[in-house]
Amino acid sequence: xxxxxxxxxxxxxVLDPQGKAVQDSLNTLGxxxxxxxxxxxxxxxxxxxxxxxxxxxxxxxxxxLANPVIxxxxxxxxxxxxx
Amino acid sequence: xxxxxxxxxxxxxVLDPQGKAVQDSLNTLGxxxxxxxxxxxxxxxxxxxxxxxxxxxxxxxxxxLANPVIxxxxxxxxxxxxx
Numbered sequence: 001x002x003x004x005x006x007x008x009x010x011x012x013x014v015l016d017p018q019g020k021a022v023q024d025s026l027n028t029l030g031x032x033x034x035x036x037x038x039x040x041x042x043x044x045x046x047x048x049x050x051x052x053x054x055x056x057x058x059x060x061x062x063x064x065l066a067n068p069v070i071x072x073x074x075x076x077x078x079x080x081x082x083x
Numbered sequence: 084x085x086x087x088x089x090x091x092x093x094x095x096x097v098l099d100p101q102g103k104a105v106q107d108s109l110n111t112l113g114x115x116x117x118x119x120x121x122x123x124x125x126x127x128x129x130x131x132x133x134x135x136x137x138x139x140x141x142x143x144x145x146x147x148l149a150n151p152v153i154x155x156x157x158x159x160x161x162x163x164x165x166x
Contacts, residue, residue: 001118007125022126026143033131033139035084042090042125043105048116056116060109 001080002047004057008066008073009040040071046080053077084163085130087140091149091156092123123154129163136160 010016016038023037043065047053057075066073093099099121106120126148130136140158149156 009125009127019126022148023128025147026128029143029146031139031143033133033136034143035129035131038127040125040127042092042123043102044092044121044123045106045109046118048118050116053116056114060112060114060117063112064108065105 001049001082002053003078003080004043004045004047004053004075005078006043006045006057006061006065006073006075007040008043008061008071009038011070011072014070041065084132084165085136086161086163087126087128087130087136087158088161089126089128089140089144089148089156089158090123091126091144091154092121094153094155097153124148 018039019037022039023034026034026037045057047056050056054077057077061073061075062068093102101122102120105122106117109117109120128140130139133139137160140160144156144158145151
């Protein structure tokens with residue numbers, strides 16, 4: 001079994017109102033050291049063992065999980081040891 | 084300057100309708116190898132150098148970024164080399 005961790009973030013240059021709101025809130029709470037904040041999505045998939053897991057993950061990111069126009073995606077694939 | 088990467092996920096046992104929806108969609112698209120999906124938040128903060136960055140990040144997660152009742156958080160702190 002595989003555990004896939006997917007990180008989806010807005011591309012540089014794309015306005016991130018959610019990130020701005022987080023930064024403003026943190027600064028208001030007294031954390032002035034926070035210079036910027038970007039908010040994205042984090043997904044964990046468990047997948048059956050398959051020859052081309054990486055190919056499938058790429059396809060899933062492009063087709064469904066990320067919007068290629070405004071979002072970047074990155075992922076890691078780990079072996080899950082089933083005890 | 085520091086780059087803080089924060090991963091916020093629902094605790095095990097907490098229902099994840101968003102994750103279920105992602106899994107169902109992926110299975111419908113033909114990716115039957117996807118056995119489960121969990122959706123969370125991913126944040127990147129840039130912060131000024133500070134003696135207790137880690138302490139601040141813990142506080143920010145508990146106070147604002149994560150809901151300690153239903154969410155877990157994890158983070159990494161990296162040095163950003165400003166060229």
